[in-house]
């Protein structure tokens with residue numbers, strides 16, 4: 001009996017479970033394979049919607065679905081937050097105290113934000129990387145009549161590397177539409193010497209920011225925020241006052257991975273092609289939790305799920321696992337509230353943003369709707 005356990009019911013975990021259920025249907029019906037997805041909540045949340053939630057442009061019913069509805073009937077769903085992985089005994093321990101034995105394990109618990117790592121950020125800053133944060137930011141934006149708005153990338157790597165750019169472009173359009181752009185100064189900060197970690201995206205974004213009158217500050221590493229004075233202080237010794245701060249907090253892997261000895265420098269050490277966890281037999285990782293030099297993006301988790309599912313199916317059948325992930329990434333980039341561009345790239349080919357258009361914006365809107373088919377492993 002092959003016991004495949006998947007830890008985490010987000011994009012990567014859900015897609016890999018559904019692909020395996022389809023591919024291994026004969027073995028599952030014969031009782032030779034069992035697929036269990038262990039996650040920490042009964043609902044599946046589509047995180048990219050938080051960008052729109054921050055502008056009041058979506059509702060919870062649009063980005064939540066019961067996890068059970070998204071899973072193939074041949075996948076067993078267990079809602080039990082993972083507390084530990086006992087790699088020597090090959091079992092996952094849940095919060096309930098239950099132990100789940102595995103012959104193969106897929107780690108897909110994503111990344112989480114840790115604003116508390118930056119002094120003053122939780123008290124003084126808004127963010128849109130969680131549902132609560134995005135809903136709160138919406139209320140702040142609705143009541144914001146004028147002053148300086150700083151979008152500051154504090155922690156790198158973070159989920160969806162282009163989302164902070166999307167946020168500042170959407171803020172520009174939002175304030176223009178409300179006739180308030182003259183009363184608002186928009187400032188975008190980034191920790192290295194350009195406006196994005198990817199050189200090609202930085203080269204494209206810098207003139208886009210400038211043409212909208214958005215001020216940029218690079219080499220800007222936030223050390224602390226003074227909530228009383230409303231000032232950001234940096235490691236470089238500079239300070240920047242703000243009326244509204246939208247900070248992209250540091251991210252981390254869920255704590256159970258470190259306490260189980262499955263991280264190195266904070267993330268799960270993963271082979272860039274096979275997606276096997278380095279130093280651990282029978283364990284794969286995908287999505288935001290890996291240490292790979294790829295975007296922490298849903299599209300990445302989706303493409304990686306296909307590699308992991310193909311290799312697990314091969315292993316179950318005693319065949320060599322031959323599928324390779326080549327770094328494929330696809331990201332739409334909103335450049336306002338009704339225009340967007342996109343980038344597609346991999347380990348060997350850099351991104352080349354195309355001219356923004358309404359069509360691409362509508363393609364992103366359409367993708368947001370069809371995501372539920374992606375999660376089911378259909379597209």
Ligand SMILES: Cc1cc2nc3c(=O)[nH]c(=O)nc-3n(C[C@H](O)[C@H](O)[C@H](O)COP(=O)(O)OP(=O)(O)OC[C@H]3O[C@@H](n4cnc5c(N)ncnc54)[C@H](O)[C@@H]3O)c2cc1C
Pocket residue numbers: 007008009010011012013038039040041044045046047048049050051080081082083108109110111128129130159160163254256286287288289296297298299300301330331332
């Ligand atoms: C504002 C925003 C905008 C974004 N926009 C885009 C975009 O336009 N395009 C794009 O491709 N990506 C985008 N992303 C990124 C995308 O959402 C993530 O990269 C993607 O969800 C990662 O998939 P994952 O499966 O690794 O993790 P997740 O989808 O985060 O899933 C992890 C799952 O594991 C569960 N889990 C966590 N801890 C435990 C535990 N201890 N035990 C059991 N289960 C656990 C979680 O509840 C969750 O269900 C965006 C993200 C944000 C926040």
